Amino acid sequence: MTIRSLRTRLADDPDVGAGNVLTARIALGQGLDKPLLTFDTPVDHHPAWQPLTLRQLDRAVRARAAALHGLGITRRDPVVVHAGDAAEHVLAFLALTRLGAVPALLNPNLDAERAARYIARIGAAGVLADPARLAALAEHDPGAPLLPEISTLGAGDPAAAPEPYRHWSDDPVAITHSSGTTGMPKAVVHSHASLYAAIRHRLRLPRPQGQERMLSALPAPHAATLIALNLALSSHTELALLSGQSGAGVLDAVEQWHPTGVIGFAATWADLAHHDLAARDLASVALWWNTGDCAHEVHIRRLIATGSRETVTRAGRTRVPGSLFVDGLGSTEMGHSHFFITHGPGTERYGRCVGRPHAFVDCEVVGPDGEPLGPGEVGELATASPTLALGYWNDSATTFRTRLRGRFLTGDLMYRDEEGYYYHVDRAVDSVELAEGKRLFTAMSEERVLAARSDVLDCTVVAVRDGEQVVTDVLLLLTEGAEAAERGDGPDAERAKAVVAALDEATAATVRRVLVVTGDDIPLGPTGKVRKVLLRQRHLAAVSTR
Template identity: 85%
Template sequence: MSIRSLRRLLADDPGLGAGNVLEARLALGLGLDDPLITFDTPVDDHAAWQPFTLRELDRAVRARAAALHALGVTRRDPVVVWSGAAADHVLAFLALARLGAIPALLNPNLDAERAARYIARLGAAGVLADEAHLAALADQEPGAPLLPEIGTLGAGDPEAAPAPYRHWSGDPVAITHSSGTTGMPKAVVHSHASLYAAILHRLRLPRPQGQERMLSALPAPHAATLIALNLALSSHTELAVLSGQSGAEVLEAIERWRPNGVVGFAATWADLAHHDLAARDLNSVALWWNTGDCAHEVHIRRLIATGSRETVTREGRVRESGSLFVDGLGSTEMGHSHFFITHGPGTERYGRCVGRPHAFVDCEVVGPDGEPLGPGEIGELATASPTLALGYWNDSATTFRTRLRGRFLTGDLMYRDEEGYYYHVDRAVDSVQLDGGERLFTAMSEERVLAACPDVLDCTVVAVRDGERVVTDVLLILAEDSATDLDRTKAVTAALDEATAATVREVLVVSGGDIPLGPTGKVRKVLLRERHLGAARTAGATGSTGSTGSTGVVSA
């Protein structure tokens, strides 16, 4: 049986979904002893970077299912998984899904106090954690029993595992959480069908170049990792799952494991830009695949200048320098990116263009009254898709508040052009209304500053309303050896639209440590707004006009 036949058989299976892909693969009997899933930490009798075959993966999952079953875990039990190792999240998800339980994956970077409040709000049946995170919960009140340390589950007897639970399409199969950049993360519940819908779409298409051997730099507890895992199982794609997402970790993994493709979030691509990519061996990479927030043009261009890919010429297939970057826009609630655009050497459609919608998406841009807007008009994205999550666990108020005529209101401000391409300008919570009906968009402002200032590696725009006025601070992270005392205010304000430039109070050179990040690496702009609003009010109280027209330097 060929890989193409495998994909077709799985695509035609009406009972297949996110909760039973491993069982379906085993039943087909193809490639059971081929290396398939690799972890960067030791697991059971496997050393770090020693791949699991399908047969070995099944044994590890059955061992954990048996151990969990012996602890009394059964169908519909929400069980929290909190660990620093990607392997723990992947294997616990597969084992809990086999039991019909609901794995609630928790980002290891979440602080203990917020984690405990989140767990209590879930009403979890138990908490599976590694030693470090169990210790972090010792002084907290998560309102759920702490189960044995997660690493002990591998000692379970695979032969004692109960028969796999038979999933229905609407069964809850996982709870993942939002980035938590605006406060407490929201618990998003995915169904057996919703978390697999985009994979079904992909299985009916040719497998793209770069998907033969994929490196996942996604946060392991994120829905995107579960999609990448099930896509790998469904396509017989070799997949390595990283426990960390920093640029240094990703570069080391690429040089060690030699992937054809790398999938990650925008924060990782920004971090990679801090490194000298030309000095690293990235030749194996043909494809960079972004999901979540759309990526910045300058970061994309640095990546596609590296790697190599096969192209077809009159002389046949040849390998050319340069790689491709698939960008898009997605979220935990959307379940999968709803847009896509491919960048490569020579492509020029940037400016925060996220491309066109996937075939399984029905979306529109709506105004404040919920009515659809025309081309060029900025509004909120309202989208419908079989990939959408069921809603928020134990929070029906927020679930229904974010629905409009069967569509999900994403909180993203966007517009589409006459050709049907969509552009992302900001998150609604980060934009600010200006006088005269104009609006300040922080994400688009960051895009423009990065494009105009070559020695700026990353940029964060913080806009706050203080009474009747709006003040904006622009925070710059510079390339190594760049002059920190150079006045960049004129270059920065020239890159912005006139209304936004008029609000600029300070242009500050900062270090990475000055930018507060959420668990998934997103900038916590709500904290920055509080910090800079306080600075603006202090300046107003002392009669100072601030440092408009000059570049300041701050450090953590």
């Protein structure tokens, strides 16, 4: 059976979904001894960075399923997975879904106090964690029993694993959480069908260049990782999963593992921009694949200038310098990016354009009254798709509050042009209403500053309301050379003037300060996104004490 026919078989089987791809692959009996998944940490007695075959992966999963079954875990039990290694999240997900249980994957960067409160809200049947996080949770009350240390599950007897649970389309197969940038992360529940809908669509299309050997720089507990995992299982794509998402770690992994594609979030691309990419061996990379928040133009351009890709010329197929970057917009609740656009050397449609919707998406931009808006009008994205999550676990109020005429209100402010391309301007919670019906968009302001200043590596715009007045601080992370000049007789006033000039007139009028900061000055959520709510609180406090 060829890879193409394998993809077709899985795409056409209505019983296959996010909860049973591994068992479906094993049942087909194809490619069982070919390398498939690679982890950056050991798995049982298997060394780090040595690929597991499908047969080896299945054995590791059955061992864990047997151990969990022996602990009394059964179908519909929500079980929290809280560990630092990507391997622990992936293997626990596969083992728990084999039992029909519901893995609740928890970001290891979440502090213990918030983690305990989050677990208590879920009403978990148990918590699987590594030693460090078990110790941290023991100092709080997660309201759920702490199960044996997660790495001990590999000692289970694979032969004792129960038969795989038979999933139905609406069965919950995972709980993942939002980024937590506005406070307590929201628990999002995904179904057997919803987490596989986009994969089924992709399996019916030609496999794009760069998907043969993928490196995942995604946070392991995120829904995007589960989609990447099941896509790899369904198309026999070699996939390596990193436990961390730092730019330095990604670059080291690319040089070591030589992927043809790298998938990650916008925060990782911004971190990569801090490095001299020309000094690194990135020749193997043909594709950079972004999901979650859309990426900034300046970061995209730096990446597509690296790597190499195949192209067809009159002389035949040849490899040329430069790579492609697939951008889009998605979220935990959306289950998969709902838009896509491909950038490469020579492309010019930027300005926070996220492209056109995927074929499986039915979306519109709506105004405050929920009515659809026309081209060029900014409103909130309302979208319908089979990829949408079922809602929020143990929170029906928030689930129904975010629904409108069968669509999900994403909280993203966007507009579309006459050609059907969509542009993202901000998150609704981060934008600020100004006088005369105008509005300040922080994300679009950051885009403009980055495009205008080559000495700025990253930018965060923080707008706060102080009574009737809106004040804005623009926080800049600079290149090393610019930082050196800043410590001496650097052109502070000149840089500040250029930054303000890059903004639209209404936003520029609100600027209070342009500040050079370090990464330590920017509070980040567990997925690496800026916690703008916390930043606004800090700056509002600063305003009140002036």
